[in-house]
Amino acid sequence: ADPIVIKFSHVVAIDTPKGKAADKFKELAERYTNNAVKVEVYPNSQLYKDKEELEALQLGAVQMLAPSLAKFGPLGVKEFEAFDIPYILPDKTVLRKVTNGPVGRKLLDKLESKGIKGLAYWDNGFKIMSANKPLVKVADFQGLKMRIQSSKVLDAQMRALGALPQVMAFSEVYQALQTGVVDGTENPPSNMFTQKMHEVQKHATVSNHGYLGYAVIVNKAFWDGLPGEVRTNLEKAMAESTAYANMIAEEENVKALEGIKASGKTQIHVQTAEEAAEWKKALQPVREEMAGRVGKDLIEAFEAEAK
């Protein structure tokens, strides 16, 4: 019989952690199902762009995606924006508690009414702040134009710090930083390093103030229509790919941070607990401001995992 085809579309290069993990899933899925499933990976927005891939998935034009969590807001599930709230995930332990626990599961379940089944969370990493001046105190942000990806939470975060947020496509950031269209940005180290942003930023602060992650999702009707055995094998492949994805994401971030240091082009400052406390205090109003959007209960659920 013809194999079941899963078109897995993503918007990043094949050598990024997400790209590698997608290829890993392809390998494992095909092996575990004895080639009853064929996974076709379309990297680099070849098939669908950032803005349209979710609609394409809902229409069944593509079966699997791994969009960044911020993309679910426009879909009508604003709760996912909780992941963008600064310092809500203080470290990796809490992050895992959320993504592997009931809070994360409940969030993914909210996608089902949109015809989407959430399978797993894949890390990109914790973010660092960068600019051409040291970012130690909150006052250092005053008047800086900071690039963000389109997000109401990140917009509020930058404003709370006294900066002016600028929404800009990821692909434009390097040139915008080089030429001063924007002064700084926030990124996990691996994004900063692979996009060579360290060449055009003099300072970076390892603040881990925010988290960037993806959710691997499938078209629900397609998933529910799969033979039970195939689904079990795919779930197994997904669990292993997830572990792999998170492992290489962390590896890449560590390597990237070393690479940035070694380049000598960007001064790395590691935030002290005292400095973090000042940032947190300034950013606290973001939680209240966003409670109306993402839900007070959810923010509290996140906070409970952090205790």
Next chain:
Amino acid sequence: MKFLDHLEEWLIATLMAAATLVIFAAVMHRYASGVSFLFPITRHIHMAWAQELCIYMFVWMAKFGAAYGVRTGIHVGVDVLINRLSPSNRSKFILFGLCAGALFTGIVGTLGAEFVWKIGHTDQVSADMEIPMWWVYMAIPCGSYLMCFRFLQVAVNFIRTGSLPTHDHAHVAGMEEEEGQDINWFQMQDGLHPKDVAHNEGAGTKGSGNQNGEKH
């Protein structure tokens, strides 16, 4: 009918101007923010929606402008072959092309309408302005149906009079009298548009076609 024509023209010209002004304002805002004494004012003005609004205005402009383009005969094709045919054969191809246009835009309009209907039943909103996506996507059915109507209109007119809404030669010929004219080069006799029957009787030897048309 005149009303519809004017509405169409007014809409696309306005969208064009508005989109330009929006981006102009956004850039000005960004630069004003770089000036320290203006920053306290500019920081309260949110311009994050500017790009999105500009894109949506241009998409609407493009969909309705494409319909207007049928009426002005601007859409380019490959006409090296059919312009060599006799007028009666050529008019068959021209009619076929117009009907194909009506068919395609009709289908797309219907697909678009279904699509809008589906999106209308979700809570999808745009990323920055957070307006319902089905409003935005309405451009597809509205623009495509209008375009379909324009194709049919041009086809009926072609059957009746044998003429197509293209360029007018006098306009181009009079160029030297006034410098810097607004000539729409996609609307010239340029091998990208079929020669109609009313003004181009022979296959290139007679008629006004030889002024700018090919000589074989």
Next chain:
Amino acid sequence: MNAAIIFGLLLTLMLTGMPISISLGLTVLTFLFTMTHVPIEAVALKLFTGIEKFEIMAIPFFILAGNFLTHGGVARRMINFATAMVGHWHGGLGLAGVVACALFAAVSGSSPATVVAIGSILLPAMVKQGFPNRFGAGVITTSGALGILIPPSIVMVMYSVSTNTSVGQLFMAGVVPGLMLATLLGVTTWYRAWKFGYPRMPKATFGERLKALKESIWGLLLIVIVIGGIYSGIFTPTEAAAMSAVYAFIIAVFVYKDMTLKQVPQVLLSSANMSAMLLYIITNAVLFSFLMTSENIPQSMAAWIQGHNLAPWVFLLVVNVLLLMAGNFMEPSSIVLIMAPILFPVAVSLGIDPVHFGILIVVNMEVGMCHPPVGLNLYVASGITKMGITELTVAVAPWLLTMLGFLMLVTYIPAISLWLPTALGMR
């Protein structure tokens, strides 16, 4: 097999003379309804999202700016400036035409616009001065083609859209080839004028030059806004396009006063008309290339070529021949939008630089605009000079040969395209 059906259908539909956008769309629909599992709703989605990209919005902005400039007396003042600078050399006004075209190309994104803007003023003046009609037509038709090589360029935006290459890099990569081609066309003009003893102008005094510069400065400043703005990062390419539209409006209406406010709606409408036509081709071409990708056609072509160890130089030669052939019956934006997504993955797999490949395609498009049966520049020039296309083709020949020689240079010396963006640290 599928590839053959798709292309066969597209070609057949195109040859019936229907709009290219419609033939692209109908090909996709036929294929979707009969041969694949891609759900049909994806079409409706792509029809919207195909042009939902900020980079693409540079196209209407540049068209609008160009229309304000053609109306606004900017071209006339640039010609005066160019004449004051080089009019006394062999070829006089002809040489000034090349320079004026290059200057106007630096503010306009389109080639026919450049031919109209410079040609409609300069050609009658050349005839009055005793140049043969065909000499002037040859100069302007070919120099006008600089419009898409010297930034800004609508064709480069289209290439960037279909291949995800940076517009900023492409723009910068066009500067050196643009100046080089302008020089080569100028040398050709000079040589022919010298050979046939065409009239020269009296040498302008320093005062006259200064006066011409002063008068044209507002137009010349736009070059700084566009190219300087993009390079220094004050604007993204799309923002630069919007700013130049606003700027062109202001100088046309308020500074030079060659245009009244009453004429503005007409300019807006005709710009919208042309932009919408191009955006409609883009929409359907995006749909078409989505279908191709979905059917894995470019990927398997790339794999096939890699499997046969085709040397890059052979591939580039094939690309040139293919594009020059396409230039016989299509206009540039359609060619780029249909061919680039197919050729690009192959080029990348052979290690050819995306920016270099883009410039190569643009130069090909320039050549295509200057020869029959389809050549927008040629038809525009024919409209201005009232010369027949055949006569005009003969007139254009010497400059066209120069362009073909230049195409070979650009094809096989990547440094011509890549040196500047690399030196500016953009890559």
